[in-house]
Amino acid sequence: MEQREQMQQYQQLQQQMEQIQEHLQQIEERVEKVENAISGVQDLEDVEEGSEILAPIGSGAFAVAELKDNQHVVTNIGGDAFERKELDSAEELLENQRQELEETSDALEENLSDMQQQMQQIQMQMQQAQQQQQEE
Numbered sequence: 001m002e003q004r005e006q007m008q009q010y011q012q013l014q015q016q017m018e019q020i021q022e023h024l025q026q027i028e029e030r031v032e033k034v035e036n037a038i039s040g041v042q043d044l045e046d047v048e049e050g051s052e053i054l055a056p057i058g059s060g061a062f063a064v065a066e067l068k069d070n071q072h073v074v075t076n077i078g079g080d081a082f083e084r085k086e087l088d089s090a091e092e093l094l095e096n097q098r099q100e101l102e103e104t105s106d107a108l109e110e111n112l113s114d115m116q117q118q119m120q121q122i123q124m125q126m127q128q129a130q131q132q133q134q135e136e
Contacts, residue, residue, distance in 0.1 A: 003129055010122045013115050020108050020115075027105045034098045041091045044070050 047053065049070050054062035073090045077083045085093065 003126060006122050006126050006129075010119055010126075013119050013122075017112060017115050017119075020112055024105060024108050024112075027101050027108070031098055031101045031105070034094055034101065038091055038094045038098070041073060041087055041094065044073065045087055 044067075047067055047070050049067055051067050053065055053067050055065040057063050072084050072086055074082050075085050075090050075093055077093075
């Protein structure tokens with residue numbers, strides 16, 4: 001493989017690594033949101049029905065609401081579909097989501113590690129080629 005091809009491959013790996021790192025950051029943010037939701041579900045049982053709560057309406061805005069049911073939550077089950085679930089069931093669903101996100105994160109971390117090794121090999125090959133050229 002000539003140096004130009006090696007350099008192109010190196011740059012492609014670099015770009016792929018940057019994309020993976022961005023994706024990892026997004027996954028981290030989603031894991032944090034899921035963990036907050038799990039905590040909220042766990043805490044809901046201790047809140048008395050009729051209590052005032054803050055209900056998120058998006059973009060950091062909240063509505064003051066009255067809690068009507070502290071034994072159920074409405075969860076997104078995919079796309080635009082929602083379902084009323086008991087707290088234990090909702091917590092289990094959220095735990096599964098968190099686990100899937102962490103597995104995806106682990107796989108991406110492994111890909112990053114493989115790419116770093118490939119980049120190191122390319123660097124070594126390029127350095128060896130430069131040294132051979134200098135010796136000639």
